[in-house]
Amino acid sequence: MSAVTSAVRLPQKGAALVFLQRYGVYLAIALLLLFNLFFTPNFMTIDNFRVQFIQVVPVLIVALGMALVIGTEGIDLSVGAVMALSAAVIPLYIGYGPLPAAILAVLAGCLIGLANGTMIALIGVQPIVATLSLMVAGRGIALLVADEQLKSVIDPGFLALGRGTIAGVPYSVLLALVLVGLVAVLVNRTTFGKQLVSIGGSRRAAELAGLPVKRVLITIYILTAALASIAGIIQTARLSASVPSTVGNLIELSAITAVVIGGTPLSGGQVKVLGTVAGALLLQLIAASLIKHNVPDAYSQITQAVIILLAVYLQRGKAVLK
Amino acid sequence: MSLALEPSVGPATTKQVTRERIAGNVQRYGAAIVLGLLLVVGSFAFPTFPTVSNFTNIATQSSFLLIVAVGMTFVILTGGIDLSVGSVYALGGILAAYGSTWGIAGAVLLPLLVCGTVGILQGLLIAYGGMAPFIVTLAGLLGIRGLVFALTNEGANTPLIKDASVTALGQGGLLGLRWPVVIAVVVVVIGSVLLARGRGSQTVLAVGGSESAAVLMGLPVARVKFSVYVVSGLCAGLAGALNAAYSSSGVPTVGVGLELSAIAAVVIGGTLLTGGRGNLIGTTAGVLLLTVIQNLINQVGSLTSSVQAVVSGIFLAVVVIIQTVLSRTQRL
Numbered sequence: 252m253s254a255v256t257s258a259v260r261l262p263q264k265g266a267a268l269v270f271l272q273r274y275g276v277y278l279a280i281a282l283l284l285l286f287n288l289f290f291t292p293n294f295m296t297i298d299n300f301r302v303q304f305i306q307v308v309p310v311l312i313v314a315l316g317m318a319l320v321i322g323t324e325g326i327d328l329s330v331g332a333v334m335a336l337s338a339a340v341i342p343l344y345i346g347y348g349p350l351p352a353a354i355l356a357v358l359a360g361c362l363i364g365l366a367n368g369t370m371i372a373l374i375g376v377q378p379i380v381a382t383l384s385l386m387v388a389g390r391g392i393a394l395l396v397a398d399e400q401l402k403s404v405i406d407p408g409f410l411a412l413g414r415g416t417i418a419g420v421p422y423s424v425l426l427a428l429v430l431v432g433l434v435a436v437l438v439n440r441t442t443f444g445k446q447l448v449s450i451g452g453s454r455r456a457a458e459l460a461g462l463p464v465k466r467v468l469i470t471i472y473i474l475t476a477a478l479a480s481i482a483g484i485i486q487t488a489r490l491s492a493s494v495p496s497t498v499g500n501l502i503e504l505s506a507i508t509a510v511v512i513g514g515t516p517l518s519g520g521q522v523k524v525l526g527t528v529a530g531a532l533l534l535q536l537i538a539a540s541l542i543k544h545n546v547p548d549a550y551s552q553i554t555q556a557v558i559i560l561l562a563v564y565l566q567r568g569k570a571v572l573k
Numbered sequence: 574m575s576l577a578l579e580p581s582v583g584p585a586t587t588k589q590v591t592r593e594r595i596a597g598n599v600q601r602y603g604a605a606i607v608l609g610l611l612l613v614v615g616s617f618a619f620p621t622f623p624t625v626s627n628f629t630n631i632a633t634q635s636s637f638l639l640i641v642a643v644g645m646t647f648v649i650l651t652g653g654i655d656l657s658v659g660s661v662y663a664l665g666g667i668l669a670a671y672g673s674t675w676g677i678a679g680a681v682l683l684p685l686l687v688c689g690t691v692g693i694l695q696g697l698l699i700a701y702g703g704m705a706p707f708i709v710t711l712a713g714l715l716g717i718r719g720l721v722f723a724l725t726n727e728g729a730n731t732p733l734i735k736d737a738s739v740t741a742l743g744q745g746g747l748l749g750l751r752w753p754v755v756i757a758v759v760v761v762v763i764g765s766v767l768l769a770r771g772r773g774s775q776t777v778l779a780v781g782g783s784e785s786a787a788v789l790m791g792l793p794v795a796r797v798k799f800s801v802y803v804v805s806g807l808c809a810g811l812a813g814a815l816n817a818a819y820s821s822s823g824v825p826t827v828g829v830g831l832e833l834s835a836i837a838a839v840v841i842g843g844t845l846l847t848g849g850r851g852n853l854i855g856t857t858a859g860v861l862l863l864t865v866i867q868n869l870i871n872q873v874g875s876l877t878s879s880v881q882a883v884v885s886g887i888f889l890a891v892v893v894i895i896q897t898v899l900s901r902t903q904r905l
Contacts, residue, residue, distance in 0.1 A: 280860060328709075349613030363584045366890075370893075370894065372888065374894050374897055374898065376893050376894060376897050377847070377893075378876075379654070379836075379846065379895045380836070380837075380840055380846055380889070381890070381893065383836065383837065383889065384837075384886045384887070384889040384890035384893065385890070386833070386886070387833065387837075387882050387884060387885055387886035387889065388882060388883045388885070388886025388887050388890070390879075390882060391878075391880065391881070391882030391883035391884075391888070392878040392879075392883055394877075394879035395879050395880070395883065399877060399879055483630075504711060504714070504715065507711065508711070511708060517705050517707060517708060518705075528811065547721075547722075547723070547727055548722065548727060549720070549721075549722035549723035549727055550719065550723060551719070552715050552716065552718060553715075553716050553719035553720060553723065555715055555719075556701050556712040556715040556716025556717075556719065557715070557716065557717075559708065559711065559712040559715070560704075560708075560712045561694070562711065563704055563705070563708045563709075563712075564698075564702065564704060565723050570835060
């Protein structure tokens with residue numbers, strides 16, 4: 252859309268800028284760790300990192316799905332509502348055991364994804380409004396499903412997801428790693444991944460090339476919803492309670508930020524899975540560093556805003572050159 | 574209103590023309606028609622609905638969102654989006670409360686000055702920095718809310734407005750209408766006149782229609798894109814200040830999610846999110862529609878805010894689906 256303006260005022264691209272665009276997020280993480288090594292007591296400890304990893308898991312999983320959607324030049328604002336719905340479904344079916352309850356929760360979340368995908372792919376509604384409507388309606392449905400109540404979940408098998416570990420690594424972190432691997436393979440090694448990226452590059456061209464654009468788009472919105480449902484399940488297990496009124500609130504903003512900082516352009520056509528992981532980690536580490544230095548939450552929000560602007564400012568013009 | 578140049582493919586039959594005209598009108602006046610229907614149905618269903626005091630309430634509740642939505646309409650007409658309005662709204666309220674120590678001038682000018690500056694910064698980054706509106710204003714949403722909390726000791730302070738002339742601005746009125754309602758109407762009228770007659774208005778629509786084409790035609794695209802974000806910042810700040818005057822305090826947590834209601838109202842009002850087509854009368858109908866739905870659900874009494882969320886969400890979905898289908902019919 253802004254092709255003309257960007258072509259007129261393309262920034263001079265030096266080697267340093269290219270390096271920053273490609274590896275900026277990793278560099279930022281390294282610098283932050285270095286800072287904490289010297290100035291924050293008890294930061295570089297196994298225990299602290301375990302806590303940081305556990306805390307980043309929900310945002311990371313949601314951001315994986317968001318990266319797929321953004322790769323198709325879409326956006327999904329309904330992920331928080333999907334988390335709420337899957338959290339609301341858990342206590343209803345936990346009597347049948349943790350696995351059936353989890354599967355039903357994911358299926359419920361996928362219904363929202365299907366609604367998103369249908370509106371966007373078949374009818375042609377813009378992703379931002381389509382998912383906005385389900386963001387509003389979805390949380391309402393979640394609250395109605397849960398009778399607007401907080402319900403505690405005490406099934407030991409289910410709670411293990413939040414607390415159990417293998418060789419010191421929490422289950423939830425392992426699950427997140429597996430999902431990262433699966434999404435990376437999906438994007439980089441499968442036909443589906445190539446189709447996804449070409450739709451993001453140019454939907455019209457993908458249609459003319461005979462790609463199954465509608466099917467791929469619907470599948471991607473369902474996948475994103477499935478990932479968000481898993482995040483909702485993990486969050487519920489960690490809290491040992493289903494809290495549909497607050498779970499996943501504003502997570503869409505953190506997830507979008509993580510994806511963009513990680514180098515996936517909002518204009519679609521590229522998906523950086525590893526970058527997204529790094530982006531989510533960077534956000535988590537920034538928040539943790541600020542908390543450990545007793546910086547009030549207000550200033551940590553302002554810092555995050557400045558970082559988002561800086562990251563995106565460095566990346567502008569890249570989409571034209573890809 | 575539309576500047577889209579529709580290529581005429583062969584001689585159009587009368588049937589096609591009629592269908593296109595109907596589709597266009599439904600898109601333009603759909604919100605107003607549904608609003609009219611709701612008012613009639615509501616009046617018959619609930620005896621407490623069609624009362625003067627209830628309508629005054631609806632008008633007052635709508636006025637704050639309407640002022641924000643006017644700014645949002647300008648932004649969306651250029652194909653952009655402003656996610657920061659909820660936070661700017663809260664900032665406007667806080668600053669109005671702090672500024673009220675200097676009387677009514679401080680309570681109005683301080684928020685307008687600062688919120689206008691926020692708009693200027695965002696506009697600079699978007700129009701001259703070439704950054705995506707979504708991301709810049711997303712950072713605005715986070716950063717300005719942070720600023721609001723920084724100004725109020727982490728949200729622990731709720732600055733009160735003691736000056737009687739300032740609270741009168743929120744609670745007093747003219748001919749039975751509260752000042753916020755009167756001001757909202759004035760804002761809509763000024764905005765409509767600007768859109769219909771203003772020098773930049775054609776450029777606003779042209780930018781939304783096709784930015785590349787507008788640049789190639791030599792229109793001042795960057796300047797227009799810049800100014801719509803300033804307008805949006807000013808509108809959100811003004812609405813926040815009025816809301817603070819109405820509730821005699823600047824509450825740091827107001828306006829969360831306001832950007833979504835504003836976008837919904839604009840879209841329901843028939844403005845295309847892709848830009849290039851829309852008007853403020855539609856936006857007004859969209860805002861009133863959202864408030865009336867909420868009011869009707871409250872009239873039922875037994876329904877909760879969750880039901881309200883479900884209804885509003887599904888309503889928005891239905892409206893955008895109808896719009897998308899209709900604009901497709903028009904293009905054919």
